[in-house]
Amino acid sequence: MTGAATPRRAGLSRSLLSLAAATLMTIALAPASLAQSETTRIQRVISPGGIEAWLVHDTTLPLVAMEIAFLGGAAQDPTEKPGVASLTSSLLDEGAGDLDSRAFQDRMAEKAIELRFDASRDSLGGSLRTLSENVDDAFALMALAVNAPRFDDEAVERIRQGQLAQLRRRLNDPSSLASLGWSAAAFPGHPYGRPVAGTLESVPTISRDDLKAFVGRTLARDNLKIAVVGDITAEKLGPALDAMFGALPAKAQLTPVADVEPQGLGTDVVKTLDVPQTSIVFGGIGLKRDDPDFIPAFVLNHIFGGSAFSSRLFSEVREKRGLAYSVYSHLAPLDHTALILGGTATKNERAGESAELIRSEYQRLLTVGPSEEELEDAKSYLIGSFALRFDSSAKVASQLLQIQIDNLGIDYIDIRNQLVAQVTLDDVKRVAARLNEHPALLFSLVGKPEGLTQ
Template sequence: MSTRHQDRGTAVSPAPARKLLAAGLIAMTALVSLAPTSPAQSETTRIQRVVSPGGIEAWLVHDTTLPLVAMEVAFLGGGAQDPADKPGVASLAASLLDEGAGDLDARAFQDKMAEKAIELRFDASRDMVGGSLRTLSENVGPAFELMKLAVASPRFDDEAVERIRQGQLANLRRRVNDPSTQASLAWSAKAFPNHPYGRPLAGSLESVPTITRGDLAAFAKKTLARDNLKIAVVGDIAPEKLGPALDEMFGALPAKAELTPVPDVTPQGLGTVEVKTLDVPQTSMVFGGIGLKRNDPDFIPAFVLNHMLGGSAFSSRLFKEVREKRGLAYSVYSHLAPLDHAGLILGGTATKNERAGETVDLIRAEYLKLLTEGPSEEELADAKSYLIGSFALRFDSSAKVASQLLQIQIDDLGIDYIDRRNELVAAVTLDDIKRVAGRFRENPALLFSLVGKPEGLAGAGNGSSGG
């Protein structure tokens, strides 16, 4: 359920050598970072809203420091648009967008990228199909042409479909014995029965073989459109050149997406423990409960609250209690996961099988303690200081800047959000924390999903729930 990180909380296919060569050339060029001037907020003054003659909008940071252009795009509507009986369509379709388009088959398309050191890739998340483009500025013309072909006329040739399908199936087979992946899948299935969020994003060993070329083409046709498109561009391209290029790349797309409505949902099974037995020495666990959506007025206080719970690798309460004091796990974390149709707080850890019950009890207790007693003034001040000071790290490369600008658009935070963000965090008070903790305390129960051979869980068994 991951999302791009903007105060929030894929299918793997075999990559031809040509892809790796292009990525390597772009990566070497990007070693010199496009860092904003200090402080990080000054980046906002460089953001320009570019609107093409045809009305397509992009946010641009024009920077000539490097001869490099980074573009991030998102089409809202991802895996949640999969047919109920065929999860994995969005993931497979996204993986195939750069595997042949227009008059170029997969090999010819990849050769074009390699010749010009262009990196272009796509993936799907629950709520969007994302694309990333990296190119030297001298090759921006060919790069934009390949982006146009990929989104407007993907081929989904039989050879490419079967090759990428087999890669996805191989990945799924590996995941069968990966405890952390299985715990996450089981958590979603239990939390969201009969809802798109409960289905496996990458599909299953049963569903992926049934996906047809027609399914892939239908998904692309209904999802890749102009009205659900967000674009961010960073680098050596002037706004007067980008505007017409937007129409060239995306003007042929349908004006409106044909998305299936997805209902808002709250997680089910709260207060229970789901167990899947796997013969491994450690138990992997995912836990989660009701959180907040990104547009909630209390989201920033909740973001600070979560940092104190499990958002920091070294200073969070879960880290101190679970790892430092008791040595139950090497790492433990929590984060807010604001999906388009559900607000969640999620976390995870792994521990010895014989200490699984103790770990579950401790996580529950620390979560409730923080919600009930709240933090100290010093704890709150430390959390805000860290979150403010680390914000600049999100802008130390052109790719990161583009990713941040894209997520700000998706979340509808406003083009001046970077200017305002640290002020919002700094303004959080103990009263704000108490207010948002009170909201979380209205239903503080957590759903745990455990994979391994956990001990000490009274009432919980294989595939069952218990307290």
């Protein structure tokens, strides 16, 4: 998925589009033998030029999936121009080298290659899917995209207009507005407080020079992570890594980003919108991914709001009171902060009741802790469902990439369930006590909420 929902050139033949769709469906359904958690099959491939990738060689189907990430992301946007990373990511496959946008897109369609880029707060990522017989063509397109993006005027303006259209749609999307409002209130003056896709004011000011400068500063070898899964050997992948990424700068020129804690905890931020429901985003201080207590915190969050059917929020907000159809929470460890985030949507007249119930349930969990039964149920679910993260080659590549980004070690897949199984009631109560040092939550509500007490 690109950094913004953007229009692409028309004109690809229906047969080529059908071939591409069939190929991608096959990739999505490809079984991933890594789900058996045999990390001896994960190979650390080092190219002749020193570029590292993690590879799972799987010949089940003649497919190759690659995931890459350049660390930095939208946090590297110029202060006055949020949206640069997002616009850049949307344009990397819109013409590169000697191929303009139409030629680049046609080349992908002819070979049923999928190549996409997107931007998040902390990284700019890319996804490649191809039949193994077309892997050389796919790698050549990846090389062009990251080394020689064109940023032609026509493509820039077309993608810019798509990004602006997306931003206009968000003006009437309460869920998006609640999320943006939460970030702006939590991180004023910090890169995390700026919208990844930019604003209606900033996107029109982004120039071709801004895009080129972003690429020059952030796309480098030292901040690059790579995961590859499928019908390709380490012997072939090694030289291909150099061909794709060897010409990139050795070091990224990233602007330092300060560590930060969310502000406004214990308050409500309200944006009035004439809709029948209020969208709610809430969050507070969590634990970073490298914290020794992260796994117990992960289990504790599952008990709070991480399960669609057995969490306390599901039970109290939906089952007992019928306040909302869906309510959730998750840990969000970013590079420069650690959060617990969640959300729901409810009738305007019950928004205050819902927010107060979420606050009270969070406080009760942190103060009293979960029961032994809740802990065992959570552990059983988290262990049993882990394999679902590896039921396609694309998912395997995505998981391997995230493990690298989080610096968890190449054996993490083997030890992860053991780490969850070892969590004790004392562990989760210890984590609850730590979180209870800063228990207040910031709420962002969009709609016409009634009954707020903050």
